[in-house]
Amino acid sequence: MTDKKTARHGAPSALDELLSSINKTADELHDKHTAHLVVHHNKVLGSHLVPGLKLDVEEIKDGIRAVIRIEENAVIKNPVQICFGMLPEKGTQKIIMDVGCGRNSKISIIAHCSFPNAIDISHIMEAVINIEDGAEYRYFERHVHGESGGTKVYPKAKVNLKKGARFATEFELVKGRVGLIDIDYETTCGEDSSLEMTARISGYADDIIKINETGHLTGKNSRGFLNSRIAVRDTARAEIFNKLTASAPGARGHVDCKEIVQDKAVASAIPVVEVSHPQARITHEAAIGSVDSKQLQTLMARGLSEKDAVALIIKGLLK
Amino acid sequence: MSKTETILELRDLALKLGGKNILQNINASFESGIVHAVVGPNGAGKSTLASVLMGLPDFRYIEGDILFEGKSIKKLDTDKRAKLGITLGWQEPARFDGISIRDFLKASAKDKAEENLEKALDAVGLSPKNYLNRDCDKTLSGGERKRVEIASILVMEPKLTLLDEPDSGIDVEALDKMFEVMQMLKQKGSSVILITHSLQVLKQSERALLMCHGGIRDSGSSEKISSYFHDKCMPCDLKYAAEQGIPYDR
Ligand SMILES: Nc1ncnc2c1ncn2[C@@H]1O[C@H](COP(=O)(O)OP(=O)(O)O)[C@@H](O)[C@H]1O
Ligand SMILES: [Mg+2]
Numbered sequence: 415m416t417d418k419k420t421a422r423h424g425a426p427s428a429l430d431e432l433l434s435s436i437n438k439t440a441d442e443l444h445d446k447h448t449a450h451l452v453v454h455h456n457k458v459l460g461s462h463l464v465p466g467l468k469l470d471v472e473e474i475k476d477g478i479r480a481v482i483r484i485e486e487n488a489v490i491k492n493p494v495q496i497c498f499g500m501l502p503e504k505g506t507q508k509i510i511m512d513v514g515c516g517r518n519s520k521i522s523i524i525a526h527c528s529f530p531n532a533i534d535i536s537h538i539m540e541a542v543i544n545i546e547d548g549a550e551y552r553y554f555e556r557h558v559h560g561e562s563g564g565t566k567v568y569p570k571a572k573v574n575l576k577k578g579a580r581f582a583t584e585f586e587l588v589k590g591r592v593g594l595i596d597i598d599y600e601t602t603c604g605e606d607s608s609l610e611m612t613a614r615i616s617g618y619a620d621d622i623i624k625i626n627e628t629g630h631l632t633g634k635n636s637r638g639f640l641n642s643r644i645a646v647r648d649t650a651r652a653e654i655f656n657k658l659t660a661s662a663p664g665a666r667g668h669v670d671c672k673e674i675v676q677d678k679a680v681a682s683a684i685p686v687v688e689v690s691h692p693q694a695r696i697t698h699e700a701a702i703g704s705v706d707s708k709q710l711q712t713l714m715a716r717g718l719s720e721k722d723a724v725a726l727i728i729k730g731l732l733k
Numbered sequence: 734m735s736k737t738e739t740i741l742e743l744r745d746l747a748l749k750l751g752g753k754n755i756l757q758n759i760n761a762s763f764e765s766g767i768v769h770a771v772v773g774p775n776g777a778g779k780s781t782l783a784s785v786l787m788g789l790p791d792f793r794y795i796e797g798d799i800l801f802e803g804k805s806i807k808k809l810d811t812d813k814r815a816k817l818g819i820t821l822g823w824q825e826p827a828r829f830d831g832i833s834i835r836d837f838l839k840a841s842a843k844d845k846a847e848e849n850l851e852k853a854l855d856a857v858g859l860s861p862k863n864y865l866n867r868d869c870d871k872t873l874s875g876g877e878r879k880r881v882e883i884a885s886i887l888v889m890e891p892k893l894t895l896l897d898e899p900d901s902g903i904d905v906e907a908l909d910k911m912f913e914v915m916q917m918l919k920q921k922g923s924s925v926i927l928i929t930h931s932l933q934v935l936k937q938s939e940r941a942l943l944m945c946h947g948g949i950r951d952s953g954s955s956e957k958i959s960s961y962f963h964d965k966c967m968p969c970d971l972k973y974a975a976e977q978g979i980p981y982d983r
Contacts, residue, residue: 715814716885716889718812722840723812729831733830
């Protein structure tokens with residue numbers, strides 16, 4: 415697709431409002447060396463491409479279908495800025511993504527998902543991601559939700575890593591209510607490839623956080639790291655299901671889950687590790703519970719109130 | 734010489750944990766502006782006493798009273814005691830994921846100016862350039878974390894500093910630096926109580942209390958307590974360590 419000019423048209427537009435909800439302005443997107451894509455509901459409000467990056471967007475009912483291709487050997491220097499969102503209080507936004515990273519290509523994407531006025535919004539993301547030999551794909555997704563708890567987010571992805579490919583993803587939702595988040599990612603890792611997934615989510619009121627992440631280390635010397643950092647309070651609930659399997663020599667993985675629970679919130683973690691090759695190894699670590707008492711006491715012994723000390727510790731956990 | 738004032742007084746202090754007398758019959762007073770030591774063998778109750786003074790949650794049900802600057806603090810929570818100017822440096826300080834040394838120092842500091850934080854790190858022999866942005870987590874060595882602990886106390890500018898085994902985990906070269914910092918705390922107007930089972934640390938103090946089996950056995954000048962501790966307690970402690978299978982590091 416060709417560029418769709420991202421510009422302001424007089425009165426405050428959906429674009430302005432959407433961007434301001436993620437602390438950005440249309441002017442900031444005007445750097446011609448930085449690619450971007452802004453999608454409101456099922457309309458592309460603006461886009462810009464850089465050499466090596468191809469994007470095809472089809473507007474469908476309630477969303478878009480995007481085909482993203484990074485050409486072989488293309489190194490996209492500046493992180494691509496994506497903004498998905500909806501300003502109305504109710505509705506559904508469905509994003510279907512087909513991502514292909516050519517051999518030895520490199521790209522980093524920063525996606526902002528914003529539903530500032532949500533009362534009943536579903537955001538569905540279905541992605542298929544293929545990362546060819548030696549390619550690197552980094553995807554950072556930050557969510558900004560309103561305070562009503564009316565957002566339901568369903569990110570789902572199937573990822574395939576070829577020889578020496580790298581996939582690193584971070585999901586962050588630490589501002590506003592979660593509502594419901596139900597993450598479902600499955601990655602297959604080829605020889606010498608590396609997978610790194612991090613989720614940092616803070617939930618309160620009656621938020622529900624579900625994470626279901628699976629990594630299959632099927633290639634020789636592949637690496638996998640699943641990392642969850644969750645804080646829940648009030649009556650929020652978190653269920654973290656992390657699974658790593660290793661079936662090849664030299665495969666190494668680690669599952670790490672830290673959850674801080676306050677008030678009447680409930681958190682659970684089910685790390686599953688499955689090793690079917692004698693030269694593979696996976697470790698896991700989970701710490702779930704109240705704020706660490708020694709950390710709390712230390713900060714209180716320096717004069718912080720319990721409330722301030724807990725806030726600082728949780729800020730650290732979610733950093 | 735100015736008239737000495739009592740900063741901390743313990744009256745008939747006693748504590749039971751799990752039905753066992755851990756501290757008993759403790760009467761002591763600590764003068765303002767000097768370095769004290771509480772010395773005694775392993776298991777004497779020294780760390781417990783420090784926890785009681787700081788008001789940590791598991792150490793609140795005491796008998797007797799604790800007076801700080803003449804007022805009872807036994808009903809006060811840890812943060813309230815800290816607000817009055819009491820603090821504690823842990824033997825093995827806590828690690829904080831995702832909290833930079835800058836933010837940890839800032840949380841503790843009275844004057845949060847960057848330059849003040851830098852000064853404190855310099856004082857404990859850590860270069861601010863290399864350490865301020867590092868996380869105060871398990872990537873720090875034991876000695877580094879311990880120095881950061883002391884720096885966080887320096888910036889807090891407390892009136893009374895309790896340091897539990899300040900030399901443990903610190904390498905030999907850094908030890909003199911630690912001793913300098915203790916004097917610095919004193920110069921900045923803090924009274925210091927060193928909790929220790931090391932003769933070397935004891936020698937940094939002016940006055941000392943000798944603890945054994947949860948009680949105070951003797952008190953007086955550090956020289957007097959030193960020789961008693963050296964002659965009587967250390968051999969006993971060695972025997973105790975051997976019986977308990979504790980690696981003895983002195
Ligand atoms: N929570 C507890 N419950 C029961 N006994 C304890 C508890 N904490 C410490 N103790 C016991 O109290 C005694 C004093 O311990 P501590 O104050 O750590 O000694 P020190 O610091 O002098 O080596 C030890 O015998 C120890 O086992
Ligand atoms: Mg001790």
